[in-house]
Amino acid sequence: MTLEADVYWSFRSPYSYLATRRYVALTQDYDLKINQRFVYPLAIRVPDFFEKSHPNWIGYTFRDIFRLAQFMDIPMAPPNPDPIVQDIATRKIAADQPHIFLLTRMGQAASRRGKGLEFADEVSRLIWGGVQGWNEGDHLEQAAARAGLDLAELKVEAESHAEELDDEIADNQKALEAAGHWGVPTLVFEGEPFFGQDRVELAVWRMQQKGLAKR
Template identity: 45%
Template sequence: MLSFDCFWSFRSPYSYLLMPRLEALLRDHDVTCRMHIVRPIAVRQASFFSNADPLWTGYLLRDTMRTAEFLGMPFRWPRPDPVVMDRATRTYPAEQPYIHRLSRLGQLACERGAGVAFAAAVSRLLWDGGTDDWHIGDHLARAVAPLGLDLAEMDAAVAAEGERLAAAIVENEADQRAAGHYGVPLMAFRDEPFFGQDRLDQLIWRLRQAGMTTRAVE
């Protein structure tokens, strides 16, 4: 069976916007996806946004809202933002409790064969606008429970294996660059990178060229 890689971040709106179509691809075709969780660029390179052209952020917000509308997906920036930011100075403190927890949980889910499903469920919780304070209470636990995942057990595993999981995520980031790009979502198939949610159709085109078939309906 054909397979491809996907490098993905919980803070990326475009990663969220990709997920329903990625899930449909995997559901309807004989192909598998190796999900790799990476940290957001704001955490890996804290000066990235403070050095960006002022037009960059405005366009990002407009384009993500437009893309969500085009795809028929609910969309709102998470509350709270998974990455803690000082908006006055456009800087990011070293302490980042939310994104490190999410990323390590995501890495653990990938290792347990539930990476895509976990990323999809959690990204909906963060980005679809239906939940405030996603980080407290039972919001996360309820989001992943239908997948057969026990959040309390996973949090305990993250606490026990945090350094190993963090190292695995750093390794994912090295593999991401080796695949041909530093951004997310990034799909890679046979040494060819496909950067952005708007490149999924081209990935599907390549997979079909390589012999991907529609999954038989049972």
């Protein structure tokens, strides 16, 4: 019997990136379907979050993600450009955001096609894996192709159905909160949330109790 889980995920979340290839591996190793459910980052949902957070928050987060990447042997570099336009010194989020809305809407369009996880995996490898100018040239086009998708098709849908996709993204956030959490990455299985890249193995343990089988 194929089990199903939902993964709530954001393009701006380095921890989402660090977890994603393990989510992909789960679907390859086990009889498991993962429904990728994109949400907007905190910077969009709660614009003053960074201004109100502890002064050490950003510094510790960067230290943590880079040591985790080293520990797990996953390439990682500060995104260039950042999916969110933000003044790191003041933590102020810019009013104009040229990347995150299109990216997230395209991700949701990919999820409609049953390939949201693959799209998230390939695109996050560009953003967080050290590709400079990931939004330029054919980087995104090639990433979409590796995920079995057509970038031009996703972009047209993201631009022409923006409101509809945003409604779905908002519903994803509501579903995440209804499951008992608010952050990403969170895997939800049978209503139980497993928040963070360090809870993947715990989620597998729970799913095995419910019959998760190797392929």
